[in-house]
Amino acid sequence: MAVTVLLPGLLADQAGGQKEFELDAPTVGAALRALPVRDLLFDEHDELRSLVNVYVDGAATRERGGLETELEGGETIRVVAAIAGG
Amino acid sequence: MSLAVLVGTRKGLFVLRGDEDRRQWTVEEPLLTGWDVFHAITHDGAVYAAANNFVYGATVQRSTDFGKTWERSEGLGLPEESGLTLEKTWHVEPGADGTLWLGAAPGVLFRSEDKGTSWQPVESLNAHPTRERWNPGAGGMCTHSIQIDSKNDQTIYIAISAAGVFRSDDGGETWVPKNKGTAADFIPDDPFPEVGQCVHKLLVHPAQPERLWQQNHCGVYRSDDRGENWERLEGNGLPSGFGFPLALDPRDPEVALVIPEVGAENRVTPDGRLGVYKTTDGGKSWELSSNGLPEPAWGAVMREGMSFDRLDPSGVYFGTQSGSVFVSPDGGGEWIEAASQLPTILSVEVAEWQ
Numbered sequence: 001m002a003v004t005v006l007l008p009g010l011l012a013d014q015a016g017g018q019k020e021f022e023l024d025a026p027t028v029g030a031a032l033r034a035l036p037v038r039d040l041l042f043d044e045h046d047e048l049r050s051l052v053n054v055y056v057d058g059a060a061t062r063e064r065g066g067l068e069t070e071l072e073g074g075e076t077i078r079v080v081a082a083i084a085g086g
Numbered sequence: 087m088s089l090a091v092l093v094g095t096r097k098g099l100f101v102l103r104g105d106e107d108r109r110q111w112t113v114e115e116p117l118l119t120g121w122d123v124f125h126a127i128t129h130d131g132a133v134y135a136a137a138n139n140f141v142y143g144a145t146v147q148r149s150t151d152f153g154k155t156w157e158r159s160e161g162l163g164l165p166e167e168s169g170l171t172l173e174k175t176w177h178v179e180p181g182a183d184g185t186l187w188l189g190a191a192p193g194v195l196f197r198s199e200d201k202g203t204s205w206q207p208v209e210s211l212n213a214h215p216t217r218e219r220w221n222p223g224a225g226g227m228c229t230h231s232i233q234i235d236s237k238n239d240q241t242i243y244i245a246i247s248a249a250g251v252f253r254s255d256d257g258g259e260t261w262v263p264k265n266k267g268t269a270a271d272f273i274p275d276d277p278f279p280e281v282g283q284c285v286h287k288l289l290v291h292p293a294q295p296e297r298l299w300q301q302n303h304c305g306v307y308r309s310d311d312r313g314e315n316w317e318r319l320e321g322n323g324l325p326s327g328f329g330f331p332l333a334l335d336p337r338d339p340e341v342a343l344v345i346p347e348v349g350a351e352n353r354v355t356p357d358g359r360l361g362v363y364k365t366t367d368g369g370k371s372w373e374l375s376s377n378g379l380p381e382p383a384w385g386a387v388m389r390e391g392m393s394f395d396r397l398d399p400s401g402v403y404f405g406t407q408s409g410s411v412f413v414s415p416d417g418g419g420e421w422i423e424a425a426s427q428l429p430t431i432l433s434v435e436v437a438e439w440q
Contacts, residue, residue, distance in 0.1 A: 009120075010139070010142070011142070013120075014142075014158060037142075039143075039145070039160075039161065039162070039163075040139075040142035040143060040158075043171055043172070044161070044162075044164060044171065044172060045166055049141065049142065049143060051140065051141040052141060052142070081141040081142075082141065084140060084141070
């Protein structure tokens with residue numbers, strides 16, 4: 001069963017203007033790696049960039065199992081940039 | 087095609103369009119919003135931008151329709167075995183036979199043979215045997231200068247802060263440090279090391295490519311023998327040896343411009359004014375060029391922030407950290423503020439634009 005991934009504006013621009021993706025993935029990590037902006041979410045050594053936060057149905061994955069968080073289908077994954085910068 | 091100035095900023099890429107006299111300028115809506123544009127050029131019908139985002143990392147953006155649409159480079163990064171992770175992209179430079187070169191942090195170089203779609207790390211530099219003696223400057227360990235010898239395109243120069251100048255005579259296969267006579271005052275027990283110098287900007291004169299100039303953390307230097315020896319050019323009118331930008335008049339190898347700052351501990355322009363200093367005798371003497379520049383002012387200009395055009399007479403352009411772009415249509419005789427209130431300016435390059 002598919003999950004929904006929502007991207008913030010800059011990532012949506014880099015994904016050709018698409019901000020919502022429906023895809024099948026067993027884990028949060030697999031869902032993010034299936035996106036056309038994978039290189040912006042992960043560095044070249046496949047580490048999630050430190051200021052990228054990921055929420056599943058409103059809960060931060062860093063506190064729940066991270067990228068290995070399993071998906072049952074139907075969840076909404078939201079990518080959020082950390083509050084930083086100026 | 088017409089003259090444009092590509093202004094890379096902390097918040098996007100701005101294009102300035104000028105009239106034939108280079109006296110009236112308009113600022114177009116920003117491109118690549120949300121990206122720090124460290125450097126942007128046009129080459130062979132495409133726009134290339136070294137673009138960085140504090141959340142989403144470093145990339146090169148390419149546009150073949152003058153900024154209407156952009157493509158990100160694919161798979162830009164460093165191999166696992168290098169132990170390095172790409173931090174920032176800094177400078178794109180066209181080379182021989184369609185090759186593009188990319189300087190980046192941490193002290194690395196890439197090359198592209200497919201017009202910037204993909205980039206291969208240059209291991210001969212990235213794993214250089216002197217690397218353990220390189221150190222990052224305040225802006226990271228950046229490969230910020232890449233210069234091609236206009237008479238022998240197999241000769242390539244790069245500069246890294248703080249590793250120094252390196253020259254390749256074989257198209258990038260091998261690299262030799264070229265820092266003889268340039269100081270590293272911040273290493274008191276070895277102030278003239280083989281490597282480790284904090285070069286802020288390196289340029290090779292396009293018409294006289296054996297002549298190199300550098301603005302260094304520790305002085306302004308010229309070499310007339312392809313970097314084998316360097317002569318320090320401070321004094322004789324230059325108020326400080328510290329600064330970042332450097333520009334060479336393509337029509338006259340004796341002419342160079344710098345914008346000094348008080349020093350490493352106080353990085354603003356000296357004497358409470360925004361001042362460009364120009365030499366017309368190869369660095370023997372320097373004169374203040376400030377006609378039309380603001381005073382009082384405590385400004386600063388980044389290392390990629392000044393460029394000449396290729397017109398006659400030579401025009402020169404620079405952009406400040408305070409978001410102003412100044413243009414001199416006569417090589418520094420008079421300055422016009424072409425834009426103001428832009429975000430912090432990181433780079434200025436003259437381009438042919440549609």
